[in-house]
Amino acid sequence: MMPDLNSLVRLKGSQIKPAAEMLARAFQDDPLFGYFFPDASERKGKLPYIFKFLIRYGVCYGEVCATSPNLEGVAVWLPSEKADMALWRVIRSGGLSLLFKLGIKSILRQMSATDYMFSIRKRHTPFRHWFLQSIGVDPMFQGKGYASTLLKTMFARTDKEHLPCYLETQSEKNVSIYQHYGFKVVEEVTIPGTEISHWAMLRERTS
Numbered sequence: 001m002m003p004d005l006n007s008l009v010r011l012k013g014s015q016i017k018p019a020a021e022m023l024a025r026a027f028q029d030d031p032l033f034g035y036f037f038p039d040a041s042e043r044k045g046k047l048p049y050i051f052k053f054l055i056r057y058g059v060c061y062g063e064v065c066a067t068s069p070n071l072e073g074v075a076v077w078l079p080s081e082k083a084d085m086a087l088w089r090v091i092r093s094g095g096l097s098l099l100f101k102l103g104i105k106s107i108l109r110q111m112s113a114t115d116y117m118f119s120i121r122k123r124h125t126p127f128r129h130w131f132l133q134s135i136g137v138d139p140m141f142q143g144k145g146y147a148s149t150l151l152k153t154m155f156a157r158t159d160k161e162h163l164p165c166y167l168e169t170q171s172e173k174n175v176s177i178y179q180h181y182g183f184k185v186v187e188e189v190t191i192p193g194t195e196i197s198h199w200a201m202l203r204e205r206t207s
């Protein structure tokens with residue numbers, strides 16, 4: 001039987017905070033967040049705010065699924081028409097409070113890097129698609145197939161809709177995992193002003 005999204009847990013409001021805390025743990029050693037917040041304890045304190053916003057945005061405008069109510073793994077998917085974070089959508093998702101929580105220095109770093117990544121995405125995806133905004137598995141559950149469940153379940157839907165999927169990663173070890181699912185690297189760059197490698201990956205639509 002093909003997996004479908006109903007076999008996963010669609011996140012509810014009360015699960016946003018614990019899911020954000022889990023994603024913060026998963027991304028603690030991520031190179032991009034390491035650049036935004038070089039100090040590890042500051043990063044640990046601030047990542048939950050970022051993921052709270054991203055998850056809330058996904059709940060409002062896309063699909064946010066977890067492997068079970070225990071939140072071993074969570075994925076945030078956005079349809080391309082909502083992946084461009086317009087100001088009013090950001091405000092509705094509680095993004096303005098990030099300005100106060102994260103500090104102007106890190107916000108400016110993030111805006112510069114995300115604008116650059118956005119320009120790459122625009123160039124490679126002038127068509128409808130699903131954007132894998134975030135996926136993370138709690139470090140204690142990694143390597144046990146939870147990401148696989150999240151990805152395969154969503155691909156059953158995107159394949160049915162004949163829509164491509166796009167994602168970005170700054171971690172080389174993730175590239176081969178995504179290739180395993182049919183993603184191809186469409187661009188590999190170093191984010192200007194940083195030493196961070198950035199891979200843009202596309203999983204083409206099935207016919």
Ligand SMILES: CC(C)(COP(=O)(O)OP(=O)(O)OC[C@H]1O[C@@H](n2cnc3c(N)ncnc32)[C@H](O)[C@@H]1OP(=O)(O)O)[C@@H](O)C(=O)NCCC(=O)NCCS
Pocket residue numbers: 026027030073135136137138141142143144145146147148149167168169170171173174176177180
């Ligand atoms: C990346 C991440 C989400 C993977 O989650 P996970 O639950 O450990 O992954 P899984 O155990 O489900 O493995 C995923 C698949 O990749 C395959 N895989 C694992 N390592 C691989 C490698 N080096 N090359 C190719 N395939 C690989 C696995 O076999 C599995 O496929 P299968 O189910 O078809 O056998 C997790 O490590 C994580 O949260 N990392 C930190 C946050 C992060 O980097 N998120 C992604 C940002 S783009």
